Amino acid sequence: MTSPSTLARSAEQLQTAVRWTxxxxxxxxxxxxxxxxxxxxxxxxxxxxxxxxxxxxxxxxxxxxxxxxxxxxxxxxxxxxxxxxxxxxxxxxxxxxxxxxxxxxxxxxxxxxxxxxxxxxxxxxxxxxxxxxxxxxxxxxxxxxxxxxxxxxxxxxxxxxxxxxxxxxxxxxxxxxxxxxxxxxxxxxxxxxxxxxxxxxxxxKPSAQDSGHDFWGAVTLALGMLGLVYTLVSAPEKGWGSVATIAGFIVSAAVLAAFAVIENRVKHPLIRFGILREGWVARANLSAIGLFGSYLGFQFIVTMYLQSVLGWSPLGMALALLPAGLIVASSAPFADRLIEKFGATRLILTGLVSLGLGYVWFLRVGTSPNYVLDILPSMILLGIGFALAFPSINVQATAGIRDSEQGLAAGLIQTSTQVGAALVLAVTTAIVSGSGRQEAGTASPAAMLDMYRPGLILSAAVAIAALLVAASPARRRTVGTGTLPAA
The missing domain is CATH 1.20.1250.20 (MFS general substrate transporter like domains)
Structure with missing residues (x-):
């Protein structure tokens, strides 16, 4: 537990203005x-x-x-x-x-x-x-x-x-x-x-100790993820039941299994899987996959939709998406106060609900949408959702973890966001490519919209799945200064 003297020093630090050189x-x-x-x-x-x-x-x-x-x-x-x-x-x-x-x-x-x-x-x-x-x-x-x-x-x-x-x-x-x-x-x-x-x-000065360098773990993780994403992207063209696709999944799974074996045997693993036994850590990482994966897949499709289907200019499309980014940027300095007041778990749930609603709202767009009624509400909902969930997921992912593993927890959540985004984007592309093979120059706007719509549905489904994960019950545990978050 935190000692009274430590709390007193923390309070004194909060009252002292930060002055940097x-x-x-x-x-x-x-x-x-x-x-x-x-x-x-x-x-x-x-x-x-x-x-x-x-x-x-x-x-x-x-x-x-x-x-x-x-x-x-x-x-x-x-x-x-x-x-x-x-x-x-x-x-x-x-x-x-x-x-x-x-x-x-x-x-x-x-x-x-x-x-x-x-x-x-x-x-x-x-x-x-x-x-x-x-x-x-x-x-x-x-x-x-x-x-x-x-x-x-x-x-x-x-x-x-x-x-x-x-x-x-x-x-x-x-x-x-x-x-x-x-x-x-x-x-x-x-x-x-x-x-x-x-x-x-x-x-x-570089560290004199190299025992923490898990080289083969990093190699197998990188190769396994590369193989998995490549297989997903190429599957629509080669066929989901083709020998190449099945072999790609088998080889990728084998390499990732080798990564798991290495991590369980080395003295200083790249990822200590035991950290994921803490319920809130696993939920935070799964929520991060859903958050970034759904958003990156959505942005990829919307970029194509606004420019290829609606014929908007790149600048017009950028301005259409800008409200979501502005909400995220303007709210970032106040995120710590919101987390302190409402708790990370509540903000994650609220953010994912807002994110899911934003994707569902966008499904109503057609070939001649009204920006104020059809697109802007989605951008606002997505901006609010990302602004609430993103910092809260990062806080939850590192809550209650001992100091010696804070770097591992921070690196794990960042890896989950990026690799998860790549995987969901690959699936999104596979679905879109498999729903229609016509290119932008030959397909009608209505046909192109029908081709992109399954990808939009996937983004909504991934966000809803992340919400269900975040809302799942988790055991409570007291570490450090208090009880760690539960749904």
Whole structure:
């Protein structure tokens, strides 16, 4: 239990204004800018997908890889990224990964080969898998625990949400000139940030211990997830009952089973599965899969719908989706107060209900929708749902976990969000591709809408499933300062 003296010191810290030096502010701005670049990149490219498909002659299943390659690269190595930063030095890993991100962005904006373009997206995802956890650990090791660190982390997460919402508008503007600018605009920002980071990120000594480096666990996890997503995406074309599809599922399952065996045998596993026996941790990770998976699949389909079916410009589409992003960005600084007042579990349930209602409302759209009546309510519901559920899921995922496993719990929830998003997006694309093989240039708007509608239904179903998981009863357990959340 927390001692009275500790509580007294915490209260005193809350009453003390946080004062940072110029170097601390610059350090924080460097890591925040990189996180904002990650969110900016995902949303900008999402806006540009129809233009990329038109110029490079890509179908829906190929366009999906431009999104999921980044997300999968990010999610598959996220857990390993933080470990390598500890082993080799946070400053070194952060700057190298950011340089790779800039180089991949430059190459992606110049190539005409779809395969190379998708490869650059995957490389950028790998780079983000190192910058995101490393940036987080740079903050936790350079800002004192308590109000100072909490404020820094609040600013950090706000930048991520703001980058995503800003990317919708920036992506629309860039695509109005050329989709290539959605890749190239990140290059000068990343280069400047590398220069500033080399000056303001303090040098740190690599860890002398390498016993925590679970290399084969990371390899099997990455290969297993890559194989599973590829099998899901290619199944509509090859056939769900084909030898290639069945073999892909069997091999992926075998590799993931090998990952589980490795994790149970190594001294310092990448994922200690015992942590998932805590009911609230498992529910938080499953809720994160539903939250991000349904939202990314929805955004992918809506982007195609607004531009291909309705013929909206990229900027018009970005402005149509912007209300959801603005709600998320504007609410981020107040999330901690809401969680403290209402509790993480209540906010997760409320957020997932709002998210599900937003998807269901959007199902009523047709080929000539009224934006105010048909689309805007969905954007508001989705923004509210994401704003309430996202921070609350992160809090629930790390609640009551001992200090020695906080990094594991944080890395696990981030991995769940990214890998879950990639998997659900792959299933969404498979369903959409399997419901109609006509391309945008030959199908009527009504036929295209019918082709996209099953994907919209899937997003709603995934959100409802996440709601049922979040509402499931869990045993209560007292750890630290109080009783941990139950539904």
């Amino acid at each position: 110029r170097a601390q502010w610059m350090l924080l701005m460097v890591v925040c800018t990189v996180l904002a670049l990650d969110g900016l990149d995902v949303s900008m490219v999402g806006v540009a997908l129809p233009s990329i498909g038109h110029e490079l002659h890509l179908g829906t299943d190929s366009l999906q890889w431009i999104v999921s390659a980044y997300v999968l690269g990010y999610g598959s190595l996220l857990l390993l990224g933080g470990r390598l930063a500890d082993l080799l030095g946070r400053r070194r890993i952060f700057l190298i990964a950011l340089t790779v991100f800039a180089a991949a962005s430059l190459l992606g904006g110049l190539v005409d080969d779809p395969a190379v373009l998708i490869a650059t997206r995957f490389v950028k995802g790998l780079a983000a898998a190192f910058t995101a956890p490393t940036g987080f650990s740079i903050i936790t090791t350079n800002f004192a625990e308590g109000r100072e660190r909490n404020k820094a982390l609040s600013i950090f997460t706000t930048f991520g949400a703001s980058g995503f919402s800003l990317g919708l508008v920036v992506g629309g503007l860039m695509t109005s000139f050329s989709w290539r600018w959605t890749f190239l605009v990140s290059v000068p920002i990343a280069v400047i940030t590398v220069i500033l980071g080399s000056r303001f990120i303090p040098r740190d």
